[in-house]
Amino acid sequence: MALNVKRPNGTQDVVPNEAYKWHTVESVVRDSAAQFGFKEIRIPTFEETGLFVRSVGDTTDVVQKEMYTVSSSGDKTYTLRPEGTAGTIRAVIENGILNEGLPQKVFYLLSCFRHEKAQKGRLREFHQFGCEMLGSASPAADAEMIALVHIIMQRLGLRNIELNLNSIGCPECRAKYREALKAYFEPHRAELCPTCQERLEKNPLRLLDCKSAEDQAIAKDAPLITDYLCEECSAHFEGLKKNLAIMGIEYTVNPRIVRGLDYYTRTVFEFISSDIGSQGTVCGGGRYDGLIETLGGKPTPALGFAMGLERILLTLESQGCEFIEEKTCDLYLASMGDKAAEKAVEIASRMREEGFFVEYDLVGRGLKAQMKYADKIKAKYVVVIGDSELESGTAKLKNMASGEQTDISLGDGLLDDFGAQYYEMMLSTDEEFRSFVESFGDGQGE
Ligand SMILES: [Zn+2]
Ligand SMILES: [Zn+2]
Structure with missing residues (x-):
């Protein structure tokens, strides 16, 4: 029977065999943010609609066309967050975090929702990593945010990424610029699109x-x-450039960058990849000194950035970058007969308590099929337990990579026997493990 319910347009499933790619990106961004003193914040998936209208801006495409809004009983409406900043700032104000000493630095990893035309790299549910720094007006803070993105890009191994930088000024200088723009576009009014x-x-x-x-x-x-x-x-803009020069971070000043959201002031920046075409912005951010006050907090300078994780992954894949492989099974217990199957359950539970990754047959396969399965899940070792092994209390431990076999006890000596084999194998195959062991001298504790 065919499944007649399908994944909604503009959404994605992450299947188990692909999840390690997400984990790689997530661990790089989490660890890097922590090094700069950012702590995670978690906020609701939906907020009162007014929050986004006031912060993102009622003239933006996001608010005018792309929000998922639902009404509940009463006259309140709620909207699935179209971005992460508004809810984060709301939560920071509501929880009194600004009274805890400045600057406050928070990061988030979350999904956002925008009703957009579905196309490559543009999803209706997408994922963002973002950072917000609250309480510093200094251009050193702007440089710090950019440095964080820069190091993340480096650690992920992204190539052909260019930093574009601009300042869009404060309300005062922007008022003059606005007039100049109006005067420039006015003669072309009739030729412009209706929006x-x-x-x-x-x-x-x-x-x-x-x-x-x-x-x-x-x-x-x-x-x-x-x-x-x-x-x-x-x-302020010159101060930012000076700090970037000290850190050796290259940039291009691009006066065309204004960012789509209304709350930005002064610094705006984008990290652009030349590898995924016109959808090339993998990270955007800037300063929003007026936002906290707009949302009812006391006036506090602030800035932040957000990174689209799907676009980062697309770029990583197109560049053939490496991801951290997921752990595979340490030991697969193959068994023949009911008694042996019970022994496998007992051994697995003992070994899992010791921290090993152990699996055994759960679908009643024959021995040959169990071995095939062990190979498929890339088990490092396999033990076969049958009647004679039960009787003698020892079994053959097979190293699946080398084919080598050694005797191990199925009784009290099991953990020692397996541990010794495992240790040797890790020393010869895992560089990270070897250098960890070597940092303790001869490593064998002799
Ligand atoms: Zn100004
Ligand atoms: Zn237009």
Whole structure:
């Protein structure tokens, strides 16, 4: 019978054999964030709709077209988070985290939901890793965030990634820039797409990242924000560049980057991959000094970034990068007959208590099929238990890689016997294990 329920458009399953790729990326981002002093925050999957309208901005595509909103009883509506920052800031304010000493540094790993046209690299449910730093206005903080992304890219082994940098100023210098943009686009009003005609009044900055080719052509000669920065914003941008130079991080100033969301001030940046075409932004972020106040907190400078994990994985795969392989079974217990099967259960439970990864037959296969299965799951060792092994209390332990066989006790000596074999095998095959052992001198404890 065919399954008549299918995975929703724009969603993905991560099948068990692919999960190790996600684990690789997740462990790199977690460990790197921890090194910079970031701690994890976990927030609800949905929030009151007003949170996103106020923070992301009511003129953005995200809020106007892409949110999954449901109404509950009463007049409240809730929305599945379209990004991670708004909910994180809400939680930081609500839990009084800003009173615990500044700066506060938090990271999140979560899924986001946007009702977008499904296409390659654009999903309706997608996953993000993001960091937020709250309470520092210094350009050193901006450089620190970029440095964190930079080291993550390096550790993942991503190539052909370019850092694009811009400052979009403070509300003061942006007001002047807004006027200049309006004056520039006004003569072209009739040629603009309907959305941009509307944006021209409310938020002309958004015209710069319109996806329509006609509008992009018109925007080509538009004035640049970098020519409108006030003294403080200029000094901040220079401070950031100086810190990046100290850290040896290369960048390109790209005055076309404005970021899609309304809450950004001053620094905006994108890490762009040249390997996955027009969807090439693998990480974007910037400063949002006004956001905490907008959401009802006391005025606090803040900044952050978010990284699309699906895009990172696509890029890693297209570049043939290596992932950390998942652990495989240490010992498979093959058995013949009911008594032997019971022995396998007993041995497995003893060995698991000692931390070994052990499996045995659960589907009633014959011996040959059990051996095939052990091979398929890449078991390092196999023991075959039958009547004669039960009687003698010893069995052959087979190293599946070398084919070598040794006798081991099925009684009290089992763990010592297996442990000795396992130790030898790890010494000869696992470099990390060997250098760990070598750090203790001769390693054999003799
Ligand atoms: Zn300014
Ligand atoms: Zn447009």
